[in-house]
Amino acid sequence: MTLTQADIITILRTGVYPTSQKPLNYYQQKQKYPIYPFVEVRKSQSDSNTTDIQKTSKDQTFEISYYVKYTRPEALEEADRLATENEMLRVLELQDIIPTGIIYFESKSWSTTLIDDAIYGSKSTLRFTFKDISSTSGSGLIGSGDKIELNSQTTPLLIQVLGINTNIGFTIDTHTNDERNTIYDPNILQRYGEYTITYENTPAIKAVIDTLSRTGNINNGKLYSGGTPTNYSFMVGQTTTSGSYGEYEKATTRFYATGTW
16 A cells, blocks of 8 residues: 555544643645644655565655754653654554555654754654565465464454465375386375464463363364455364564464364
8 A cells, every 4th residue: 555644644643642732733845934843744755666476565664753842941842742752653553554464564763853043942753664565466475364263153362374384185195007107096185274373372372272282172263364264173283382582482383174164
């Protein structure tokens, strides 16, 4: 999707800013005679696309500049400045900008300088880079729309898929005939599939997976691919976990689809 300056301003207007400062004015261009405090939202560079055989990445970069004229003690102005910056960052982080199924990354960083010429105040600039990634072919890219759901008919638990390996279809046995030609014979059919799925191992997910694995009961769930669900009855197999300091623990579990519901 393409963001506009107006879109960013709409998001910023949802914030609740300090009542001790004057209401913010919002602009999409440089102001010659501004009314303080005010916010300028400008696209700092043109959109850029990077495409390879798997995915297309689109980068959009904005600069959000927040100008304050100090008319009260500096400590009060600085306290309101920080509160305003934090609130702007909060509403941007909270906003669900991307359509379902798209991978996206955002980076946001504030920088502040004092204004000490015609007025005394400060200028804070938030550089906001937004990257969305989609499949070059239009399908097949693992993203936020790929999930597995357990306990669909009690209390559903939705797990984001970070990685998946699938076994489905016939196993093949081979032998040779009298002419030494290889003959292929279908043997065991995996009709619904075995799915080895990697995910973030949160305490809530771990508790459910451990229970289902110990009991060996069949659980009605769903497998989402690009946001589209298929109802499967799962048996939960073994789980392996891995992690390192400073990163969250990942778990990999084998799910056996025994049928549909």
